[in-house]
Structures are given as structure tokens and as C-alpha cells.
Amino acid sequence: MSPSYLTEMSACHQRAAESIVEGALRNGGIYIKLGQGLCSFNHLLPPEYIRTLQVLEDKALNRRYKEVDALFQEDFNKTPEQLFKTFDYEPIAAASLAQVHKAELFDGTPVAVKVQYIDLRDRFDGDIRILEILLDIIKFMHPSFGFRWVLKDLKGTLAQELDFENEARNSERCAVELKHFSFISVPKVFWEQTSKRVLTAEFCNGCKINNVEEIKRQGLSLKDTADKLIRTFAEQIFYTGFIHADPHPGNILVRRGPDNKAELVLLDHGLYEYLSQQDRVALCKLWRSIVLRDEAAMEKYSCELGVKEYFLFCEMLLQRPINMQELGLSNILSQEDTAYMREMASQRFESIMQVLKAMPRPMLLVFRNINTVRSINITLGAPVDRYFVMAKSAVRGWSKIQAERTGMLHRLWVFRWVRTTWESLKFELALRWEMAAMSMTRSFLSLLSYVGLVSVDADLYEYLR
Numbered sequence: 001m002s003p004s005y006l007t008e009m010s011a012c013h014q015r016a017a018e019s020i021v022e023g024a025l026r027n028g029g030i031y032i033k034l035g036q037g038l039c040s041f042n043h044l045l046p047p048e049y050i051r052t053l054q055v056l057e058d059k060a061l062n063r064r065y066k067e068v069d070a071l072f073q074e075d076f077n078k079t080p081e082q083l084f085k086t087f088d089y090e091p092i093a094a095a096s097l098a099q100v101h102k103a104e105l106f107d108g109t110p111v112a113v114k115v116q117y118i119d120l121r122d123r124f125d126g127d128i129r130i131l132e133i134l135l136d137i138i139k140f141m142h143p144s145f146g147f148r149w150v151l152k153d154l155k156g157t158l159a160q161e162l163d164f165e166n167e168a169r170n171s172e173r174c175a176v177e178l179k180h181f182s183f184i185s186v187p188k189v190f191w192e193q194t195s196k197r198v199l200t201a202e203f204c205n206g207c208k209i210n211n212v213e214e215i216k217r218q219g220l221s222l223k224d225t226a227d228k229l230i231r232t233f234a235e236q237i238f239y240t241g242f243i244h245a246d247p248h249p250g251n252i253l254v255r256r257g258p259d260n261k262a263e264l265v266l267l268d269h270g271l272y273e274y275l276s277q278q279d280r281v282a283l284c285k286l287w288r289s290i291v292l293r294d295e296a297a298m299e300k301y302s303c304e305l306g307v308k309e310y311f312l313f314c315e316m317l318l319q320r321p322i323n324m325q326e327l328g329l330s331n332i333l334s335q336e337d338t339a340y341m342r343e344m345a346s347q348r349f350e351s352i353m354q355v356l357k358a359m360p361r362p363m364l365l366v367f368r369n370i371n372t373v374r375s376i377n378i379t380l381g382a383p384v385d386r387y388f389v390m391a392k393s394a395v396r397g398w399s400k401i402q403a404e405r406t407g408m409l410h411r412l413w414v415f416r417w418v419r420t421t422w423e424s425l426k427f428e429l430a431l432r433w434e435m436a437a438m439s440m441t442r443s444f445l446s447l448l449s450y451v452g453l454v455s456v457d458a459d460l461y462e463y464l465r
């Protein structure tokens with residue numbers, strides 16, 4: 001391709017991205033949420049889209065003071081000044097469904113007050129209908145691009161986000177289920193100042209998790225931050241089943257914890273998905289089999305999740321090509337890997353649609369979670385082997401599920417615990433043995449090449465690298 005063609009295409013992508021942002025900001029609500037979702041596809045979309053759409057992660061509509069007062073009167077029959085000691089009408093953040101104000105309770109406690117846009121509930125059904133019409137038009141023009149069923153399946157889940165009392169309950173459940181992670185903080189909810197359209201919670205300082213320079217300035221480790229991020233959401237996916245479906249960078253803050261290491265603050269608990277225990281077990285075993293390159297198991301557990309095209313499903317799950325001859329999985333895609341994924345997205349679109357329709361519906365938002373975490377790990381420089389960390393979490397999750405399935409007999413529980421612990425150890429040993437064997441092979445080939453006993457061609461150089 002000529003330089004002039006590439007320049008023109010880049011300008012075209014930039015114009016399109018700016019139009020999307022303008023339309024999302026003008027209409028707000030679900031349109032902004034869709035734009036935020038596109039940001040995590042940084043391995044498929046041109047960079048112009050990713051750079052431009054990132055503004056949607058923490059910038060949205062800024063409503064007038066009178067609208068805030070009107071909403072408080074409707075929900076509490078009070079103004080913000082009557083409900084709080086101080087209330088700053090200038091929002092400190094604006095999201096897709098609400099804007100956030102800083103305030104103080106009468107005892108001096110600093111809080112963040114999330115106030116829903118007053119017309120959002122009235123507009124929701126209309127916005128969904130408009131999107132359905134747009135998707136119908138697109139399907140008419142491009143018959144293979146039929147995504148209306150996705151919107152239909154997610155409509156109920158998205159509607160739950162409009163209920164801030166439900167979000168408050170989600171946050172409290174998340175805090176309980178992740179309490180064994182000392183590095184996780186979930187802001188405390190203040191129920192007396194909370195309604196279905198206003199959520200008042202503890203105010204937490206911190207920087208967005210994709211703010212690399214600020215994390216470094218705080219003297220925190222990017223590797224430690226990434227490891228904690230991956231383990232947190234892997235715990236939800238593989239064990240608890242109660243999964244934060246919107247973990248974009250604006251919803252995860254990083255600050256220095258009591259141990260002087262990274263502490264993660266999880267925000268915005270409106271969009272959650274629940275994955276059944278049966279599906280979690282299958283997903284745990286599937287992830288383990290992918291990392292160990294056990295093709296028979298990959299096929300078996302994909303089928304348990306309702307998918308026949310198992311290899312395509314596994315590549316979609318990991319969002320990268322899988323080479324069955326190599327055990328390692330690089331966290332950063334090479335140019336060849338990126339080209340492969342983009343070609344797969346375009347050339348095998350109908351097969352991808354069939355996979356999406358076949359798998360359990362909750363997996364749609366699980367995919368979103370996995371892909372968003374992948375994107376954040378890349379932004380942090382991919383300091384952690386995400387696939388290995390998630391595989392270990394998968395095995396531990398399966399072990400915990402097995403232990404919980406035991407009966408009342410303590411002795412039986414002990415035997416089950418020993419068995420599941422042994423399975424975890426076997427996985428770790430098998431993976432490390434294979435990785436050590438690969439490392440020794442690379443070193444041996446490098447030595448033979450150095451002393452001139454073998455001639456190394458370009459393909460072998462790539463393997464050695």
C-alpha cells in the first residue's frame with residue numbers, strides 16, 4: 001500500500017472515530033457505554049479509534065444544577081444541601097449513566113455521590129428501539145452482520161444498571177466475595193443517602209489503572225498492579241461466578257495500600273453477570289487445557305459450553321492465535337498475530353457469530369471482562385503472563401468448587417481437599433516442566449548455531465526469539 005493511501009485511510013478512521021464520540025456524547029447513556037466497549041478492542045480496531053474513543057471512559061454529559069436538584073427532590077424530597085453537610089455541584093467525573101459529585105456527610109465523612117441523568121429512564125426504551133432499528137438496517141445491508149440478538153439478550157442486564165440500589169447490593173456482594181484479597185477495596189455504601197437514582201459511597205482517591213506514569217510516580221510496581229488486576233477478575237470468573245462486566249480503566253483506581261504496595265479500588269458495580277457453577281467448571285478446565293495445549297480436552301470442554309468449533313472458540317476466548325506446537329503465549333501480539341486476528345474477524349465472521357450464539361449467554365459479558373483486562377495488561381506493558389496467572393486461578397477455582405461439593409463428613413472433605421490440591425500441583429508441575437523443556441531446547445539450538453553446527457533460517461530465528 002502506498003504512503004498516500006495509508007494517510008488517507010488514517011484520516012478516514014479519525015473522522016469516523018470523532019463522529020462516534022460526538023454522537024455518543026450528544027446522546028449519552030447506552031451510546032457512551034457502547035463506545036467504551038469498543039475501546040478494549042485495541043488489537044482489532046485501527047489505533048485512531050482507540051485513541052479517540054478513550055475520552056468516553058471518563059467524560060460524558062454534564063447536566064445543569066437544576067436537574068440535580070430536581071432529581072433529589074423526586075427521590076428524597078430534599079435538596080443536596082439538606083442531605084449533605086457540603087455538596088459540590090461541579091461533577092468530578094461523568095460516566096455513561098450518571099455524573100459523580102464530591103460531598104460530605106454531616107459527620108464529616110467524604111463521599112462520592114453518583115447522580116443519574118434525570119431523563120435516562122424515560123429514554124432507555126427509546127434508545128434500545130433506535131439501536132434495534134439501526135441493527136436491522138445494517139443487517140439488511142450486510143446480512144452476515146446480525147447483532148440484534150445480542151442487544152435483545154443484554155437488554156435486561158443493561159436495564160439493571162439504571163437501578164442504583166441494585167448496584168449498591170452488587171458492590172456489597174463483591175466486597176464480601178473478594179474480602180480474602182487484602183489488596184482490593186470496594187467503597188462502602190451509605191444507604192440513607194442512596195436511592196434508585198442516587199448512589200452515595202465512600203470517597204476513594206487513586207489514579208486510573210491505565211495511568212502508567214502516575215502509578216510509577218507513586219512508587220508502585222506495574223507488575224504487581226497487573227498481577228492483582230488479573231487475579232481479581234479471574235477469581236470472579238472461575239470461582240465466585242459473580243462477575244464485574246464493565247471493568248474499564250475508569251472503574252479501577254490504583255493507590256498505595258497499607259503494605260506500601262498497589263491497592264485496587266473497584267468502582268461502578270451496576271453491570272454484573274452470573275456464570276453458573278456448571279459453566280464455571282467447564283471454563284476452568286477449558287482454560288487449563290488451552291495453556292497445556294491439550295486439544296482433546298479443549299474440544300471436550302468447549303462442547304460442555306455448547307460450542308462445537310472449539311479451536312475458534314479458544315482463540316476468541318484468549319483473543320490471540322494459538323499455536324499447538326508451542327506452549328508459551330506472548331501477552332503482546334506480534335504484527336503477524338494482529339494480522340491473523342483481524343483476518344479471522346473478517347474472513348470467519350459467520351463462524352464467529354455461530355460460536356457467540358452457541359455459548360451460554362452470560363459468556364458474552366465474560367468475554368467483555370476478559371478482553372478489557374487483556375487490554376489493560378497491554379497498556380501496563382504486559383508485565384505479567386496473563387494466561388498463566390488465569391490458568392492457575394482456574395485450577396484453584398475448580399479445586400474450591402470441588403471442595404464445596406463435598407458432603408458433611410469431615411473426612412471426605414479432607415480427601416477431596418487433598419485430591420484437588422494435588423490437581424493444582426500437577427498443573428503447575430506440568431506447565432513448568434514443559435516451559436523448562438522449551439527453554440532448554442531453545443538454549444541448545446542457540447548453542448549449536450553459535451558453534452556453527454547448524455544453520456539457522458528465519459523461521460528458526462523466530463522460534464528462538
